[in-house]
Amino acid sequence: MRQSQSLIPTLKEVPADADIKSHQLLLRAGFIRQTASGIYSFLPLGKRVLKKVEDIVREEMDRIGANEMLMPAMQPAELWKETGRWNNFGPELMRMHDRHEREFALGATHEEVVTSIIRDEVKSYKRLPLSLYQIQTKFRDEKRPRFGLLRGREFVMKDAYSFHDSFDSLDETYKHMYEAYKRIFSRCGLNFRAVIADSGSMGGKDTHEFMVLSEVGEDIIAYSDQSEYAANIEMAPVVTTYSVPEVAQKDMxxxxxxxxxxxxxxxxxxxxxxxxxxxxxxxxxxxxxxxxxxxxxxxxxxxxxxxxxxxxxxxxxxxxxxxxxxxxxxxxxxxxxxxxxxxxxxxxxxxxxxxxxxxxxxxxxxxxxxxxxxxxxxxxxxDLRFIQEGDPSPDGKGTIQFAKGIEVGHVFKLGTLYAERMNATFLNDQGKANPMVMGCYGIGVSRTVAAIVEQFHDDNGMVWPTAVAPYQVHLLVLNSKNEEQASLGDQLYEELIQAGVEVLYDDRKERAGVKFADSDLIGIPNRITVGKRAADGIVEFKQRSDDEKEELTIEQLRDKFTSFIGK
Amino acid sequence: MRQSQSLIPTLKEVPADADIKSHQLLLRAGFIRQTASGIYSFLPLGKRVLKKVEDIVREEMDRIGANEMLMPAMQPAELWKETGRWNNFGPELMRMHDRHEREFALGATHEEVVTSIIRDEVKSYKRLPLSLYQIQTKFRDEKRPRFGLLRGREFVMKDAYSFHDSFDSLDETYKHMYEAYKRIFSRCGLNFRAVIADSGSMGGKDTHEFMVLSEVGEDIIAYSDQSEYAANIEMAPVVTTYSVPEVAQKDMxxxxxxxxxxxxxxxxxxxxxxxxxxxxxxxxxxxxxxxxxxxxxxxxxxxxxxxxxxxxxxxxxxxxxxxxxxxxxxxxxxxxxxxxxxxxxxxxxxxxxxxxxxxxxxxxxxxxxxxxxxxxxxxxxxDLRFIQEGDPSPDGKGTIQFAKGIEVGHVFKLGTLYAERMNATFLNDQGKANPMVMGCYGIGVSRTVAAIVEQFHDDNGMVWPTAVAPYQVHLLVLNSKNEEQASLGDQLYEELIQAGVEVLYDDRKERAGVKFADSDLIGIPNRITVGKRAADGIVEFKQRSDDEKEELTIEQLRDKFTSFIGK
The missing domain is CATH 3.90.960.10 (YbaK/aminoacyl-tRNA synthetase-associated domain)
Known part of the structure; x- marks a missing residue:
């Protein structure tokens, strides 16, 4: 994409009401704009990253045999009344009515809708298990929307639901989802932990939260320095062994x-x-x-x-x-x-x-x-106390450390709660009706975008991991009015596109300083700069994550193209 | 995907309230289910087709340099009040308020939001022209939702907006959009016409509707039998030349x-x-x-x-x-x-x-x-009359015929109306502020899915064009309990997937008759049947659009794989 034809409105100043780095940088680099409190428009670069994360999620969901579908945002109140959540969900549930005064909820989650579909369409254990997912805009009327994409009122989520004839079958799918989530966040380049969480009052059994480690996180994670063990600090048992000190008891x-x-x-x-x-x-x-x-x-x-x-x-x-x-x-x-x-x-x-x-x-x-x-x-x-840093890890391996985390995913064994309330039953192999066993699995897709920025930035801007970068290459022509530079830039742009490289081409009539600053801010992993040595067929190459620059001939650059492709 | 693990609930009976073929077949073949009046859930097969159409739209928009973005569904009422549409849009505009009693519209279209972004971010003619698009769920509270996906209340649209410093620039982008639309609907396999339409009261200039020819269409198109000329019947001028009959005038x-x-x-x-x-x-x-x-x-x-x-x-x-x-x-x-x-x-x-x-x-x-x-x-x-079949075509080529059409796309020169009402100006090369010139361009993505079914079905079900088919190959094992059949089926399934073919594998424990009927109903273009001759390594191949069946050895079948790939 030619930058002159795109909408990438960068800002020099830090916006006043943006408290955390991801919010500041996504605004400054022109990835998002606020349309209303907690409600954002994704501008072209933001949309590209969102789509990259969505595609990773989709691939990993498909890989474990989940079926993509798309349920509506508008959900009849009747369904929410069946589970009692029309009253219990609270003001976070956006509500509205149509021209005939029929009440609707705007989808904050889809347990009710998906269960209503499955109870109508699946009658036999032979059609189970079944995993369904969607990637979709969700609505939640947060009391205090904040931190940009981290806590908004309209956001993109992947939500998945699984249906089973037994808890064993649920356990198996839960394990597949858990592994898929690990692959998803790894592919996004994130430093995260799968954390044992509180199943709370949802009637569920096991639950894990996927937490991206970050100082702006609102949860504290207790994790082992030597194993995969990690739990929400509330959930970690203390397995310290104590001994009585060898001292005489004095008088009280x-x-x-x-x-x-x-x-x-x-x-x-x-x-x-x-x-x-x-x-x-x-x-x-x-x-x-x-x-x-x-x-x-x-x-x-x-x-x-x-x-x-x-x-x-x-x-x-x-x-x-x-x-x-x-x-x-x-x-x-x-x-x-x-x-x-x-x-x-x-x-x-x-x-x-x-x-x-x-x-x-x-x-x-x-x-x-x-x-x-x-x-x-x-x-x-x-065991009545919170675990502390330095305590032995509950799994017996290593020592507990603390970190703050941003919750980007959640896997949850719902059990039969929803099926019972909504009368979603199946006939087992004895012809007897049983409530379906369910799991639900969420990923905050737009929140993940913000979490990536929290982990990948420096003083000059964002530093995108390649797999989720808006483009693979940022091509800069320092002086667009110089014909040799402009013509070499145009030629390289065409070549890169032909080679299947995703390239953003800064062909704007701006000063070199502006272009470098914008490029660092936007944070595309690889930068090719066409400058004064264009006449000699020499360009500069630099990785965003690296301070080193190298001068390359066009031939040497072409050899590099192949390494950008498909990453 | 193994059919036993997917959700494809086919129906034998025609649903009572579905009047037209696309609605009937999308329900019967398990592509969609109604969640509320005019509000549908896309089940896995429906979602796959939707995504194929979306991907075609995305490719063609990207090809002409439009930037994908994503604007919110929730739009502050204030923006709609600026253009006067908060009052003028009528009850079709879904309205709601948040927990703080702030009013919102649920996006029926995004002229207001996109114009508000552009007026804040684009100040100079140097940043124009600019084309932006999104593929998104839209809301419109139709008085009488009907015909399934053809006229729903929540649906998927591609909407694009262009911004210009002159009408000439708008004309150029309009032409590119027009050509992109032709490619999009051609790639979907549709028989359509780009039809001159009424620009109505929107203050616009030129406008074309893209109409899929269909008996269930609600508009009448007057088109030439010998040229590309087509117009909404309301818009076609009559260029017939008459002559006075050579008769004597009698007494009145x-x-x-x-x-x-x-x-x-x-x-x-x-x-x-x-x-x-x-x-x-x-x-x-x-x-x-x-x-x-x-x-x-x-x-x-x-x-x-x-x-x-x-x-x-x-x-x-x-x-x-x-x-x-x-x-x-x-x-x-x-x-x-x-x-x-x-x-x-x-x-x-x-x-x-x-x-x-x-x-x-x-x-x-x-x-x-x-x-x-x-x-x-x-x-x-x-010229005060409607054109009639048999009249000469207004472009001088051929004779007018009539057809009914389903509107699937619309390109529209908005001019400066929105920019004036919302004060979206740019500085021209003389430093003078002018209102931006705008165009808007819509495609009903979910409606296009229904229009394809209207054009591609027979008595037994749907007949998907390859480019938008939910899968390329339907692999049937007639008797899943027969080990030779099941094992050959499994082997072919794996091979097809390895070869990059999108394959739906009917591994269900159902009778052969059920499988054939479902397969015809679903309408995947190529069918491979593993039946009694599995032991001899012989399978049957048939195209959905064709009555002919052929028996193939596995080797012959493998040669065919390549032809499924990438289509």
Whole structure:
């Protein structure tokens, strides 16, 4: 494409309302423009990258035997009422009505539509399993759209759905999807992790999120430095083994700790490490009050607490409730002498501490030289804390590190929830009707584009991985008014196109400095510059990811063409 | 794709509410399913055809230097208010609001959005011309959605927009688009015509509709049997030359024609041909009453009348108005003795009649032996009638024939209307701001899929042209339980895929009759059948469009593979 005939409106300034690099660069390099809050137009370069990612997704979905289809954006409210999500989905679901006042949802996801199709068309186990996917514009009315393509209100998704006659069959497809997702994000050049995630309240079983590692990510990933293990920090079990220190138990003593409330303040005041104090926090677990004790250097993971009690809701007790029951406020709580008033449970690590401090259940006082078993009783020891960097990896291989991640994909075993609510049954080989077992699998395609930019940029602009670059070669003519340069540029442009290379040709009547700056900003992997040595048949070649430039004869350049093709 | 793993739910019965062949067959062959009135899901086969058409459109748009982009479906109402279309577009424009009560239109077309982008980004004639396109889901709330994909409420369109610094530049791009459209529809295998159309009230200049010839079309095309000339019947000028018959003028006479009202009744009663009577109809042209006279065998074309008067509105006068002014009702009007009461204008052909009949302006009476000039005066003779089959073609080549057409594409010179309303200006080479000149160019992609089916089917099902067929080869194993057949089928399936052939493999455990019927219904161009002679390494080959079958050895079949590739 000749740049003079394309729409690539680059910006010198960083747009005021763009907080993160991908948003800034996609705007500055002319890949996208905002049409309304959280709603973007993809300009030609942005559309090209989007299509490259789509094509990779499509190839990998097709490879595992998934069938591409296209369901409508407009979905009758009746279907959403069948699953209860018309009411439960919340204001994120865009709603509208047609000229006959019939209500519709604008597709945020398609479980309802696809299940309605399958229940009508598939009646027998002989037609299962079945995997379907689509690549399509989705709508979600985010309360606070932000970060450009990372959290928009209209975006491109790949969503896939699988239907099965058994959980074993679901497990198999889930594994294929999981592997396909790994191939997709690898082919996009991304540094990512498949992360064990919370299946939440969707009634599902296993679920993995695919997270692109990035400082702007909103989730924390705990991953092993020596294996593929990775989990959302909420989901990682702690498998650390502790041992009792070989010290004599000293006498417990109540000491004044005036105005010291945080663990750090108390530890500093008492002159010991954070791990030599105990933290006690009171929770309301489905309306039952529970005092949870951890080491001072550990944090309570409320999802583990929730799972331990098999509870629906876990929240912090109020300071008033705490004071009423234990006689002290938040900064001075401890497990000593309270097991007759409240369940005391503790993280595994607590059993192994000796001569530690804890709150005195009296404002401004702490006990010192406290020892579990002797000085307080615990109803149950369990894994109740968040994993920490340096902990052993739960799979036994390596040590845990933390990273932030952008969720770009999600695979989910739905089970029979939707099939039951929508009455999607099949006849098994005994002629008996059973609800179908389902899985769903999403990829944020436009979000992936932004995630790639987050990982691949430098101070001068984007640095596209070849597989998803808008073009493979950026051909620059430094002085378009110089006939030798213009004519060599035109000739190379034609040759590159003939050779099947995707080339953007900067034939604009702009200064060389503008062209170089735009080229770095746009970030096409290979740059060919036709400049002053055009008359000698010499051009300059440079890779965007590399500082090195080399001068090449046209013949040497032609040899390079082949390496651009098909990448 | 293995048919056992795909979703191709064929139906034996013709669905009750599907009136036309394309709708019936797309449903019966499992290409689409209705999700709501006028809203369809494309199942895997339908999606494949849709994608083939999209890819052809994309290639041809790219070839003429148009830039693909992707604009959002959700469009802020503010933009539509700038052009006045928020009010003028009518209930066909789907409207909604977000959680903050901001109003949006769901994209029915994108003139507003694209113009808003270009006015912000393109400031100079140096960046023009510019052509942009997208392939995208569109929304239009049709009052009566019908004919399946032909008139739906959510559908896939390619819409393109061009921006220019002059009408000459627009003319050039228009020509390129026109040629690209011809290539697109030719590549889809369609029998179509590029038809001169009415530019209507959009303020445009030239416009062509691309019409697929079909009995179910809603428009009538007048085309030459010897040239490329084709026009919407409303738009075709009549260039017939008439001559005065060499007869003596008889004496005019008022005769009773009791109860005879239609031209045919009067002609039969008076014993002459339809062309020997005059028809007189009273119109209100922007509130002025006009009596329009044509020959009895001709029909008034109200668009020509409207253009003659440069009027905004042309409608029939009421019978009451007619009676009040001329003293008679609809069946007895004529031009004799009324030129002092009303403008009398006549079609060119009227000047050349002799001794004809016309209404007596007295109920139940007609004049006979009427002659223009002698018996009545005409203010102006003009081309006021619809062209007819048998008339000479307006381009001077051949004779006019009629056909019905389905509009699948539209190219339109918009001029400066949108740019003026939205203040989209550029600086010309003198530094002066001018409104941009625009063109817009649409293709109904999903409608094209239906139009192809309308042209390519027989009694047994669809007959896809190779370029848009869902697969190139349908491979059938007649008895999947027979090991020799199944194993040869599997082997051929793998070989075909390896050879790059798109193949649907019917490996289902169904009876041979079901497989043949489904195969004909689905209409893939080439069929390979593995049956009883599998043990001898013999298969059957048949083209869908052909009755002939041939038995081939595997070697002979392999030679054929190459001919399937890349088609």
């Amino acid at each position: 003593e109540l000491v004044e700790t005036p105005g010291k409330k945080t663990m750090q303040e108390v530890a500093d005041y008492l002159g010991h490490g954070l791990d030599q104090g105990l933290k006690a926090i009171m929770f309301k677990v489905d309306d039952q009050l529970v005092l949870v004790v951890t080491r001072g250097d550990h944090e309570v993971n409320d999802i583990k607490l929730k799972n331990l009690y098999n509870a629906s809701i876990v929240e912090l007790a109020s300071e008033e409730e705490t004071r009423q029951l234990l006689g002290a406020g938040f900064g001075s709580l401890g497990p000593v002498g309270v097991d007759n008033k409240v369940d005391v449970i503790a993280d595994t690590a607590v059993e192994f501490v000796r001569n530690v401090s804890c709150g005195g259940n009296k404002d401004g006082y702490h006990y010192i030289n406290v020892n579990p078993g002797r000085d307080f009783q615990v109803k149950e020891y369990a | 006479e008022l005769v009773e024609t009791p109860g005879k009202k239609t031209m045919q009744e009067v002609a039969d009663y008076l014993g002459h041909g339809l062309d020997q009577g005059l028809k007189a109809i009273m119109f209100k042209v922007d509130d002025q009453l006009v009596l329009v006279v044509t020959r009895g065998d001709h029909e008034v074309n109200d668009i020509k009348l409207k253009n003659l008067y440069n009027a905004s509105i042309v409608e029939l006068a009421s019978e009451e108005e007619t009676r009040q002014l001329l003293g008679a009702g609809f069946g007895s009007l004529g031009p004799v003795g009324v030129d002092n009461k009303v403008d009398v204008i006549a079609d060119t052909a009227v000047e050349f009649v002799r001794n004809v009949s016309c209404g007596g302006n007295k109920d139940g009476y007609h004049y006979i032996n009427v002659n223009p000039g002698r018996d009545f005066q005409v203010k102006e003779y003009a």
